[in-house]
Amino acid sequence: MFETLILMLDATMRVSTPLIFAALAGLFSERAGIVDIGLEGKILGSAFAAAAAASVFGSAWIGLCFGIVASICLAMIHGFACITHRGDHIVSGVAINTIVAGLTVTLSMYWFGMGGQTPALVGDARFLDITFPFADAIASVPVIGPIYSNLLSGHNILVYLAFAMVPVTYWVIYKTRFGLRLRAVGENPHAVDTAGISVAFIRYRALIICGILCGLAGAYLSTAHNAGFLKDMSAGKGYMALAALIFGKWRPVPVLLACLLFGFLDAVAVRMQGVEIPGIGQVPVQAIEVLPYVLTVLLLAGFIGKAIGPKAIGRPYVKERA
Amino acid sequence: MPYAIELRDISKRFGAVQANKDICLQVPAGTIHGIIGENGAGKSTLMSIIYGFYEADTGHIEVDGKRVDIRSSQDAINAGIGMVHQHFMLVENFSVLENVILGAEGGAVLKNGIGAARLELQRLAHEYSLDIDVDAIVEELPVGLQQRVEILKALYRGARILILDEPTGVLTPQEADHLFRILKALKEQGVTVLLITHKLREIMASTDNVSVMRQGEMVAHRETVNTSTEDLAELMVGKKVRLTVHKDDAQPSDVLLSAKNLSQFDSQGVKRLKNVSLELRAGEILGIAGVSGNGQSELLNVLSGITPMDEGEIHFAGQVINAKAPKNAAQMRDLKMAHVPEDRHKMGLVTGFEAYEAAVLGYHNSPVYNGKILMNRKAMLDECNERMAAWDVRPPNPHLKTANFSGGNQQKIVIAREVEQNPEVLLIGQPTRGVDIGAIENIHEQIVKLRDSGKAILLVSVELDEIMALSDRIIVMFDGAVVGELDAKDADERTLGLMMANAFNEEEGVSA
Amino acid sequence: MKAVFLASVTALAISSSLAQAASEPAVVYDQAGKFDKSFNEGVYNGVKKYTAETGIQVREFEPKNEAQVEQGLRRLAKRGYSPIVTVGFNMTSAVEKVAKDFPEINFTIIDGVIDLPNVQSVVFKEHEGSFLVGALAAMASKTNTVSFVGGMDIPLIRKFACGYEQGVKYQSPNATVYQNMTGSTGAAFNDPTKGSELAKSQFSKGSDVVFAAAGGTGIGVYQAAKDEGKLAIGVDSNQNHVQPGTMLTSMVKRVDEAAFKTYADSAAGTWKPGLVVLGLAEDGVDWALDDNNANLITADMKAKMEDIRAKIISGDIKVHDYMSDNTCNY
């Protein structure tokens, strides 16, 4: 039982990683007042760019850079539409998701001609797992052994980075000048503007950070968790991250917990397919898969707590005319 | 001696509208300078230019005799200019401290800045008697204190020139008095104050000099001691103001509507309306006086059925309406209650609609405008044409989008809609807000005419002059409750002002 | 610009009417595409081989959604392409419809059964091949624990699983076999992330050889095996080259042969409609041994495999077909 739990948690860490990156990305964006349902598109775009670059240059790090750049570009389109041209955030997000879904396949067909995939990545073109010192040595020690060598050790660097990003995000959001301004801009952009700070500049910077984090999420998918890009490989992770963001009420630590919960449910669901549980029979996997969305809806409807987002979210900032 | 701030030939145009034209202004250091003008005279635009919100098309600004380029609020702050906006620029769920340091954090990491800010705020509080709990969350503070946070924000940034845009609109007269004492203290410390208002009394009471704006132009400068309310009023509107309305004495008869102990809570559970009782008789105008935000809007909304009451009941047209048996706005209209809302843009009109569509808003279910399944467009258009002619709406084009009419004509469309339904009771809020002088007279006459035809009218206005001129009876509201009632003949500004601050008996007891 | 445009439109109209006259072979892959490293790629290899040997181009079409399957088939049929090889049971209903409407065009469907006078249905005895690789897995396993990752949870995939399990148990009766299916929709054939997760969880339970019958999902399974130093078994095509050193073998389903044979027979005039069942005896399924996995297969293992293979063909070993009764009781 304990073994199984460790294995499930181990899988949870791997599955949650892109969710954590993307949900933190959404946190930066939405705390600055920009609704971002384009997380999905940015993840997918980055996954493609990272895999393509990694396969061409043979380096996962170069892939990561390309992934981040691609994701930032998409974030800037979102910014251009929502910040500069006061466009509807939702529409812009839908547009980005749609464009990326089409473009990644079109481009990968052209470059690699493999039905919308990139070539499989080998060796340095992928982020490989890191084994902690003495992991093998103490693997057999009860309790601590499995926790250390199975759960904590043996992930790739992006997994650790994702978890490290949570305290970093917390610090940036609550303890720095940028964070103060970012939160203020999401609550009352007029206050920020009259304080002599450019609302647009803060929002653009928030979106750049959002782009970087989505870039990490996408690169993780294609160059760390998997070994190559696949059509539609983000498979709704952006939306699930959005759900986690809401579920975590736009705060870094609860958001992390929400991501872990959703990741855990996913890890459970994967292993439940077609499995007969003695006495119960088959548990429909779909029921587990759907839980994150159902929970988020229940939360939004106020049946379990209340999710109150940043006040100025989704509203374009226009200087009022006298 | 150089002026603290000098404006030279400032002009600003928004599309076809000339908001400011060749504005010149000289403000000596350490004085309080008033700027008055009607709504839309261009005061706020001018202040926004000084504060870097807009860039002037032509002209320039000098501070302490030196020309400064103000392209952003940051430039204004650097030039020592601070501004207290009409609508506070505060982040409501931040603490006072966070609000104050926003934009002047003193380093990339907050920790150091916060410590320094704490000390500086203590000093400011001491020096100008601006006491405040720096760790309080802003949205939990009363309005007067929120304004104080705004002033502290400006001073913390080292402002030597402080602009206040309509600072007393949301304050009780007593809170306002306190504000002016603070301004005097600031002045003594050498701060220059620019006070924008359309309230002549404030200008006369507190300023050293006053400038008058009209239709985007600066039309006069006066030393306050050498001018008078009448003089300024005339300069402001350009002709003699007629503040009285010709009307005969009221002939009140039956009680048409009575409200008993009405209470209502907002979404946060705060009681906005507190046990309000009133009676409204046929053939009278009942005025509701009060500083804006003291429950008048809630009262109108509850009476008209827009929001349900939480406690109390209304007797109207033989019906008892209470929390258990509420009636919505449509049902109240069916009982012949009409309502001209306080804000026609937010409520009274759908600006994207063509005039003939907006002219049936609220009455769209009436059989007059409907066939069996579809609406009867012809009937709507015919009626709209008739009314536009009768009420002199210009241009008389029922297909024009309502957004494209001027404020006065929009208001005429709304009032015509409500009055022409021949209601028994008319609720009317801020009937002349943003309406030009000519239309004001017209609207006032129509209200009196309706009264004389035996209808009951409940008038809500923040303009004391309007209340006093139109009402037969006046009720004063403060903090959601009725704090006094008097006959219009016995009302004067001082009495009403004290009642509005709920300080009638204790003079200045409750001022913040 | 306008002129160029009009010219190209006219040219198009002409070229497409010309195409009507041709009678060339064609292939319609399923939505996983011809580079799935598995089933479709197998067919693609057959197509390549045919083109290489005869110089005749085969018209290829990769539909991207359900509607395009039928539309693409119809378009090919209308232009006179024949025979048309279609890949996968997902196309059954579309092929059925179009084949009815174009009785003069010949169709071959791989992995599906359609009873029409102009359709050849090719199905495989996957259970036999799976039995073989199951036995090999049991031989190679050091932990006496092996596992299976299926794609979509359907009878066909259960057939693989069941055959595999029988093979394992034949070789090593007390061995443990873990089984997981990836999902219950077509997406389960194209989800390497889940594949790798499933494989990893099987590895942590002790499995050291995994057989993936999961299309594109298998890529993730093989990757996981490589990352963790375990062995994996490929499916459909010879996938030994995907992760050399990790791939123990591949359960080869000669879809390439099926496609090649359709074209070749058709050219020779010997193509016949009806059901074609290909098993070990017909070389329709087999295990793959090449340079990529030669190091992993000892002479002893090879000998045992040849023995089992012969016994299945001779009928000494009866391999239960899951799809015959939808159970895996053997």
Next chain:
Amino acid sequence: MSQAKVPAWVNVALIPLLNILLAFLVSGLVILAIGENPIEAAGYLIYGAFGYDEGIGYTLYYATNLIFTGLAVSVAFKGGLFNIGGEGQAYIGGLGVGLICLSLDHTMPLYVIAPLAVIGAAVFGAAWGYIPAYLQARRGSHIVITTIMFNFIASSLMVYLIVNWLKEDGRMAPNSRTFEENAWLPYLHELFSPLGINIGDSPLNLSFIWALLCCVFVWGLVWHTRWGYQLRTLGTNPTAARYAGIDTAKVTIWAMLISGGLAGFVGLNEIMGVNHNLLLNFTAGYGFAGIAVALMGRNNPIGIILAAILFGALYQGGAELAFELPTITPEIVVVIQGLVILFSGALEHMFKDRIEGFFIRRAVA
């Protein structure tokens, strides 16, 4: 302010046209980047969409779905609601159609099944729109997020139902049995051939006519009924709606019911008209494409028909294009779609303000 001075055709025709041109221009650049000639590609595309009877049929068949989802998005939008859940509502609507057909096709004739299927599609689709609407109207949760979540929930639900309940034992493909022919909506080419009119074989079926009727219905409903008046009031000014005594919660819920019902009709076309069985993923993104159609069509039924035909042509022409030039995937159409959403939706102010400004200046001068 001075919209009066901007000629109507600017908003109705010029701006949408510019948006679509820009989208084509960018896609042309993409095609150029992948080494094909955009003009040649456009040739194939137009030929495929309009060049022959069958192509036109396919174009209109795709357009049918897009009319339904476009109308769905626009009705909700008129009430100020962004229904991003058309995909899920269409999916569940198809379930309604499928269940009716599966349960009645052995016993009932088409003229009984068809109206029931229409009702089934509407009721199921509406039901799926109802929950988010209810939650928005009564519990204050944001409809965009809930409808997104409901798309995922619908997708899982359908997998569960089809795989576990509706799939025949032993069948491989996850779909229900094929309906008897009396539960098939007649193809238009079948209906027309007795009249001597010969249109090419295509999946175009009776639901196209139903889609056109829905346009008329929506036009009348939104612009000419009391309910429509209330809907538009709510959509442009919710405070005014409360002032006017409009039950905003009720209008919100009804708007989403109608929106969901319209989206559900995609099921009619796909399940009963074309596939003749209940299968997975038949919605194929039409729900999202409806957003582009509604934006492009300016939320106006005529505009929606035109936009739906345009996108239908892109789908069909795109398939033709991919068939003729295998280096170009049909996904290029998805790119065009996304660009249209970007230019005519998210970046609408970029052009609109400038163009209107131009006309206003001209009018002033």
